[in-house]
Amino acid sequence: MGNSLMYSLLPLEAVNLGIPLGLVGVLLSANRIIRLLSNTWASLTFERLGPRLPFIFASILSVITTLMYGLGWGFMAFLLARIGWGLAWSVFRHGGYLAVWSAPENIKGRLMGILWGGMRLGSAASVLLGGVLYDRFGYSNTVLVIAVFSALVIPATLRLSWPQKKTVSKIARSSTLTGLQFALRNTSRRWISILGFVNILFEGILVATASLFLASRLSADFSILGIGTLAGALLATRFSADLFFAPLIGSISDGIGQAPTMLILALVIFLGMLGAVQLDGIALLLSLVCVFIAGSGMFVTGNAAASGLASSTHRPHLFVGFFNTAIDAGAAIGPLLAFSLIDALAGIEYMYIAVAALLLLVTLRFWWVQRRNPLDTISANV
Incomplete structure (x- = not known):
């Protein structure tokens, strides 16, 4: 929950925390950068230890990092907290994916939607509640409240019934490069990795700059609600969409195939961003929704x-x-790229359109690869 809160509040509170605005992108990317290494570590940890100990470790670490966000100890302490959260998230996410890939092909989309819907419920509550609390009670009090809610996961983790850990006699030496070899051997795996990178690159740019984009584009008529509240509500839409829409979209993709579904969605994203950068007021907000x-x-x-x-x-x-490392690379680069243009918001708007167009082109390529390689086709009939 604390991680999601930072995307709406840190750009607004950075100066008061003694953090230069130009370094906000570094902090928002730090948890993604560390995951370029920790994803493989999480994979091997699950092989050796099973799920129980890694999940307990990650649960405790996530609460500690959230508390550190509110201490106001400066850039280095904040950076350590972001790195700590990156380690925890590698564990949380990998555990969820382990469950999905073992499921039948015709329900993978629906299960992935349910998985991310549950994860995003906490994110949506965090940014929405956090935005309201921030506008009324300030930053430190908001972080403390979110940390208390985050701590509820610890007793839940301890009480879960875990499967018995399987004994692993010998595990081959592995690294991120080993996963890269798996990706490069197959055209579909190669392009889904590229697509994952570009998709999260776009989202990283948009999410990291949404509050500043709204502040620059919305008129005084919206000031009564507060930019923190509006940004929180908008980001809550993104996170709650995983809860309310992702299972449905996943089910549709199980029926018509993942590649055609993604092509339609990429087109919607591109057209929506065209509307967002050209419109104002309610129309702008609806486009972003x-x-x-x-x-x-x-x-x-x-x-x-x-x-x-x-x-x-x-x-x-x-x-x-x-694949997780590829999307984390996109997520890490996104805020860095966006905040490098922080002094020229018009540049960010052009970047929104450029990266959305790139996403559409890469998705079209993946769809074409799937169409040309029937043996790789991912659909309900595989």
Whole structure:
């Protein structure tokens, strides 16, 4: 919950925390950068220890990092907190993917939607409640409240009934490069990894700059609600879309195929961003809502596609780890790229359109690869 809160509040509170605005992108990317290494570590940890100990560790670490966000100890302490959260998230996410790739092909999309819907419920509550609390009670009090809610996961983790850990006699030496080899051997796996990178690159740019974009574009008529509240509500739409729309979109993709579904969603995202940068007021907000809903479906469907493709490898967790690393690379680069243009918001608007167009082109390429390679087609009939 604390991680999601930072995307709406940190750009607004950075100066008061003694953090230069130009370094906000670094902080929002730090948890993604560390995951370029920790995803493989999480994969191997699950092989060796099973799920119980990694999940307990990640639950405790997530609460500690949230508390650190509110201490006001400066850039370095905040950076350590972001790195700590990156380690925890590698564990949380990998555990969820382990469950999905073992499911039948005709329900992978729906299961991925349910998985991310549950994860995003906490994110939606965090940014929505956090935005309201921030506008009324300030930053430190808001972070403390969110940390208390985050701590509820610890007793729940301790009480869960875990499967018995399987004994692993010998595990082959592995790295992120091993996962890269799995990806490069197959055209569909190669392009779904590229697609995952570009999709999250776009989302990372948009989510990291949404509050500043709204502040620059909305008129005084919206000031009564507060930019923090509006940004929180908008980001809550993105996160809650995983809860309310992702299972439905996942089910549709199980029927018509992941690649055609993603092509439709990428087109919606591109058209929605055209509307967002050209319109004002309510029309702007509605355009972004459409983008976030389509982005939710794009993310879930892409992850379901990657999960299905992973099952064709003899060590599927390595490809999943690499795919996670690819999307984390996009998420890490997104805020850095966006905040490098922070002094020229018009540049960010052009970037919105350029990256949305790139996403559409890459999705079209993945759809074409799937169409030309029937054996790789991901659909309900596989």
